[in-house]
Amino acid sequence: MIKIENLMKAYGRNLVLNNIDMEIPKGIYGLLGENGAGKTTLMKILTTTIGYQSGDIEVFGVNLKKNPEEVRRMIGYLPQDFDFFQNSTVYEVMDYLAGLKKVSKGKARKENIDTLLEKFKLMEHKNKKIKSLSGGMKQRLGIAQTLLANPKLIILDEPTAGLDPMQRLYFRNTINEISEDKIIILSTHIISDISSTCENIGILKEGSLSYNGPIDSLLEKIKNRVYVVEMTGKQLTELGHKVYILSIQRKAERFIVRFMGDCNNGIEGAYPVEPILEDAYFYQYYILGKELENNV
Structure with missing residues (x-):
């Protein structure tokens, strides 16, 4: 090695x-x-x-x-x-x-x-x-x-x-x-x-x-924290103030949003999904430091 x-x-x-x-x-x-x-x-x-x-x-x-x-x-x-x-x-x-x-x-x-x-x-x-x-x-x-x-x-x-x-x-x-x-x-x-x-x-x-x-160990860090929801543009703007948005896909006049949160943060229609490496990288690189600062 x-x-x-x-x-x-x-x-x-x-x-x-x-x-x-x-x-x-x-x-x-x-x-x-x-x-x-x-x-x-x-x-x-x-x-x-x-x-x-x-x-x-x-x-x-x-x-x-x-x-x-x-x-x-x-x-x-x-x-x-x-x-x-x-x-x-x-x-x-x-x-x-x-x-x-x-x-x-x-x-x-x-x-x-x-x-x-x-x-x-x-x-x-x-x-x-x-x-x-x-x-x-x-x-x-x-x-x-x-x-x-x-x-x-x-x-x-x-x-x-x-x-x-x-x-x-x-x-x-x-x-x-x-x-x-x-x-x-x-x-x-x-x-x-x-x-x-x-x-x-x-x-x-x-x-x-x-x-x-x-x-696999990195993915385990965010197990049960990744969700997907379909919503309008107005709802998307409001969602950004509540959770960490991981990715957005446009579907006609609506959006498929992948986000990270605790449970589903009360977002109606949100359902849990298995995390992927992109989610884990985003968490490790951009989110973890902010969470540690907020917990100090």
Whole structure:
């Protein structure tokens, strides 16, 4: 697993990561948080791209600060903007990155590359230059290169950006297939990607770890607190003063409203529903702090 203790990272006076303590087990781990929460900084630290002020990090028992090269050899990384090598072909990029990852030249390297290009439906485009690819193709190439040399740790920063719904589904299925003996960290703001692939998640808020653990435990926090009701626009305005509104769907001239409250807060026609990850994330990120303040 990955163990992180008392991790601190600042840019000048701006504290970006504040005393992060977390463990990440094998499997697919989701990292959620708004832009600026510290997700990308944490990913860059784990990939040894940037340093940090204090704390300890172990990746599969290897100390990251003492042995960065050894940790680097374990990692496949997709940065948020994979847009390099514009005048190189798909195959040339894969071959170059395979070399950086110490994949032996010759037949073994070619088979490794060809297998991944087939897997991500890029074989017919292998001689095309990167600048000629669509956004979705570039993203698929970015994901494919993370798997070169069969890394133990795969770090994906916004991996489904630019993918259409079918490509996103294919990505989820592929990640599930390869996750058995690896740690895959999926950093994203797309909650549906997390809910369909991950068992454990971390939520970063303003540089601090708001939650770390199983999705089921997070859902348990709001069990019997999520309700749905159908109402008019005028009623919706009044409802916003009584409860926390989670989502709104328009239905003709009425609204289907999902909200969080104690019992149904006396809202006529409201009925309880099972919470989903979007509800739990909204609670943990936006509501929990307000409730704690109100109880002080």
